[in-house]
Amino acid sequence: MVQSSKKIQGVPEPTIRRMPSYLAFAEGLLRKGQQFVSSTQIANYMNIDPTQVTKDLSYTSIVGKTRVGYEVKALVDVLSEFLGFTIMDNAFLVGAGSLGSALLHDSGLSHFGLNIVAAFDVNSSTIGKKFNDIEVFHIDQFRDLSQEMNVVMGIITVPAENAQTVADLMVAWGIKAIWNFTPARIKVPEDIIVQNTTLYSNLAIIFNKLHNDRKEVQ
Amino acid sequence: MVQSSKKIQGVPEPTIRRMPSYLAFAEGLLRKGQQFVSSTQIANYMNIDPTQVTKDLSYTSIVGKTRVGYEVKALVDVLSEFLGFTIMDNAFLVGAGSLGSALLHDSGLSHFGLNIVAAFDVNSSTIGKKFNDIEVFHIDQFRDLSQEMNVVMGIITVPAENAQTVADLMVAWGIKAIWNFTPARIKVPEDIIVQNTTLYSNLAIIFNKLHNDRKEVQ
DNA sequence: AATCATTAAAGAAATTTTTCTTTAATGAAA
DNA sequence: TTTCATTAAAGAAAAATTTCTTTAATGATT
Structure with missing residues (x-):
């Protein structure tokens, strides 16, 4: 226990x-x-x-x-x-690929209290770009920026194999909660909050119903 | 009952x-x-x-x-x-906005058995475009295309207020399962499978933990 | 070869979540 | 004014899910 x-x-x-x-x-x-x-x-x-x-x-x-x-x-x-949608929390997003940039575009998030203040990536073709007024920086700048902004949440939208590295970085710079969009499970100190959101879980559920129906219902 | x-x-x-x-x-x-x-x-x-x-x-x-x-x-x-990831199911996606196009780009979906064969929208600026080789058609062409392809799943990534209209269209053209990414709940005949996937549920959970921690832990 | 520690598996117990039942309140209809 | 039907709320019961306990198997160590 x-x-x-x-x-x-x-x-x-x-x-x-x-x-x-x-x-x-x-x-x-x-x-x-x-x-x-x-x-x-x-x-x-x-x-x-x-x-x-x-x-x-x-x-x-x-x-x-x-x-x-x-x-x-x-x-x-x-x-x-x-639901905490009236309090504004600042967040950093790491991984400005297709899913990441979709989140950056989603104004629903800011409507529900999540203010993504900056994005990070390693891909030089996206660095410097802006999505919905949110700039993409090189991951190396994570440190400087997390210091000056009051950022409590980190969003991980990188490939699964890099999830742990990003999580470690977030923890090192004092982030309190991590929203992990990769199917990988990350290891963090126990006072850090982790929420895993994986599309494939939902896909699995829908397939399960779909394929079972094919078999079992007359 | x-x-x-x-x-x-x-x-x-x-x-x-x-x-x-x-x-x-x-x-x-x-x-x-x-x-x-x-x-x-x-x-x-x-x-x-x-x-x-x-x-x-x-x-x-x-x-x-x-x-x-x-x-x-x-x-x-x-x-x-x-998990049904070895069977390939064909799907249509309606709503090629930011979330929709992120899904079109996600090759993980095809790796896990979901083959998005076409996308639809009403926005003339996206119609005709291709994301990851998947073409975007005008929603009016839904009928013709659903006839000739063996499509069992519909993915809804339109604004919440249009979810029901799109769902009705999907049901009308014989789709068996709907993956609904809007927070709206759709009404469909009971033999149609619906899977709701809403980011905001996950956001609510993470906020709940984050804000409670602030209050209750010493 | 004998012992030990680790493991899967099955079932029991505990916990959590949902559904059912009862009660009391009250707007609308007679 | 009286009756009726609908509703929220609270608690009990049922169902679903997780955790605990026991058992048996077996690779590794002595």
């Missing part, structure tokens, strides 16, 4: 995964001018059980009104706040 | 999610020439419990050897096969 930071029995991860979709739905309703939304309505949109929705929302401070539902505006505010 | 296709108690989704990383690790060992790998070694790499690894692998046909582990080559083959 590891005696370190006992995960303080927080919000279930599946709940957190669902919340951004609740938020996206609520934002849509807000734009359309709808004032209240019921758990049933949200559940119908999400294709899940209504009690799942109320349970998920019970982790936030919002209180619903019987026979009416949740106030849409309040829901948007509470979820944005709860 | 819905009386339809009772999910035939398959492999747990968390297991399937982990498998691509086992595969990536095994492929690395194979390249390095390592012949056997133990669950302990895999678990150490993944930062999970070793019994989790053996349990996960027990869903495949591989059998380990006491005091030795699993044969690396066999592990690669069994996992690739199990």
Whole structure:
């Protein structure tokens, strides 16, 4: 048993995964001018059980009104706040290839509280370029820049074989959280937060359903 | 209770999610020439419990050897096969923006059994372009092309507000599975497989850890 | 050859997450 | 004003997933 930071029995991860979709739905309703939304309505949109929705929302401070539902505006505010989308965190991105530059272009990230302040690469053809106003520097400049900016997150979008090297660099320069887009698993000190996001996991799930259906359903 | 296709108690989704990383690790060992790998070694790499690894692998046909582990080559083959990465499926991608074109550029997808045969958009500046040899057509041509090619999967990388329209189009032209990269949830007939992949869920999880750490750990 | 330590595998136990059930509230309809 | 149907919320039950425990096998060491 590891005696370190006992995960303080927080919000279930599946709940957190669902919340951004609740938020996206609520934002849509807000734009359309709808004032209240019921758990049933949200559940119908999400294709899940209504009690799942109320349970998920019970982790936030919002209180619903019987026979009416949740106030849409309040829901948007509470979820944005709860998900940490209202706090701006600065990030560095390493690996300005196709996936990396797609992330740089995604203004959704800054809308949700992630401010990518600089990108790094080793490929001289991309260095100096700007994507969505974010400049690409040579990886050697990582040190100078991480000092002067308040950067808490590192995004890894390099080839899998270089993921560990980049992670080590990020840790060395005081980054607190790493968002790893490679299928490689990185080793970091235990106080560093790592989130692995791999497309291939999703591909595996969809294939599993697709190929099983071919076999098992009449 | 819905009386339809009772999910035939398959492999747990968390297991399937982990498998691509086992595969990536095994492929690395194979390249390095390592012949056997133990669950302990895999678990150490993944930062999970070793019994989790053996349990996960027990869903495949591989059998380990006491005091030795699993044969690396066999592990690669069994996992690739199990995950459906050896079967080639054809796909259409709709929305050749930054995320869409990043996917078109990702040769990892074709390595893992996904063959994107064409892309579609409405933006005249991208139509006619080729990304990684995949041509971008106007969405109106979707029909003609889906007829002649054997396309089973549709990938949605348009803005969230257009997701449903695109999904309807895909369903109309006989697509079996949809990989939805927008935070919007789409409504499709129940025999269509949908996999939602939203970056913001992952962002929410990492923020949750990051911001909680700030608060709760001494 | 005998012992030891490491491992896979199977099943039990614990934990986590989801679904079900009950209760109380209240807007709308009669 | 009364009844009805819909809803949120809380807690119980069920289901799913992970972790723990035991067993048996076997390569390495003595």
